[in-house]
Amino acid sequence: MEALIFYLFSALTLAAGLLILFSKNLIYGAFALFLAFLGVAALYVLAGADFLAVSQIMIYVGGILVLLIFGIMLTQKKEQSDDSTRHNRIEVPITRQLWGFLIGAGLFGLLVKVILTSDFKLAGDEMSSKSTIKTIGVELMTSHLLPFEIAAVLLLVALIGAAYLALNRNPTP
């Protein structure tokens, strides 16, 4: 049963990724990315990371994806036409498609070969079915306190930097 759900959500994630790769319209790609994020969150739940799955849905789907869709819509071309398939269209030249396929397939073959030939000696015991929130909270406030504070400062810097960059400082047409 668990394996069946795993296969289902893996297939959903990979199909959504391929849909982004082959869709000509970028908005469709953004909505396929939504499906991919949901599939990844389900894989987190299957791996026993419940807090991380909820964070994934809240941060990626609620924050990053909305930002990306904003970005797509704010960078529309000026010449508007009534043809609804015309917007956000991206032409991919055939050489670049070939290179993308070659790089992707080559790296995938290499990674699968490495994964299948390696022999992982996993020493720790398996995860029990209890929630991970308590462990994550305790670890964040004790042994990972410095990265936690650095992440806070990084978010503040990114906020100020993004607001400063996006300000319309020279309104030349």
Next chain:
Amino acid sequence: MTVIPVQYYLIVAAALFCIGLAISVTKRHFIGMLLGIELMLNAVNINLVAFSRHDPERLSGQLFALFVIVVAAAEVTVALAIILRVYGRFKTVDPDKVSDLKQ
């Protein structure tokens, strides 16, 4: 409880990473490249979480994945701000056409 071996997670993550790499190579659009980068970051997170299954006391992999999510959020905001500035200056989102630092 868990019957799925860690190799399955690794293969799914490898496939997702390669799809993300192919997306960010082929798309001629800044935001398309960002979509590919987000997909690659998610694939790496799957690896971290899958290995963290065997570390229930410390959960180092899940904590690392949490920091990766934070850095991805910071990265995408700054990248979108830069993309909007570039679009305002060059009126294009094609990375091939943006080759000057100043116009």
